[in-house]
Amino acid sequence: MSGTTSTAVAQTAPQGETQHHPIRLYLVVWGWLFILSTCSYLVDYFGLVGYLRWSLILIFMMAKAGLIVAVFMHMAWERLALAYAILLPPLALLVFVGIMVFESHYTLFSRLAFFAPGS
Structure with a gap:
């Protein structure tokens, strides 16, 4: 049992060590x-x-x-999971904004086609 605890201790990084x-x-x-x-x-x-x-x-x-x-x-x-947690929400917002822009053009076209004066 003492062999497994010494292996677990050896795999952890020392406290206070920073990366420069x-x-x-x-x-x-x-x-x-x-x-x-x-x-x-x-x-x-x-x-x-x-x-x-x-x-x-x-x-x-x-x-x-x-x-x-x-x-x-x-x-x-950083770890990949943290990068995804930070980067994916803004990317999803950009996709949704793109969908809204496409939808706004369709809405404008349909309003001009069906509610145009003189039709």
Whole structure:
């Protein structure tokens, strides 16, 4: 019996031990955040309009948010279950918003088709 308890004790991590990440990782992430922010600024500087403008702005925004969450909030080193618990609800909200946008176009079309003046 004493052999099983010593094995269980040996598998646990020592108390007070922390994980340190190299400073180079944080500097690289800061560099990428600067580059992505510059690209986002250049979208306005070059005067892009329409869907191209908004899609580029959203892509740069999501890339910056992903970097911040992954590195500065230490999500890249968390267990997969915790990452799913934090990331899946916002993704589900985005899916539901997309469904609502699609439904709103259908509702507008049906109102214009059936309740248009003069019909």
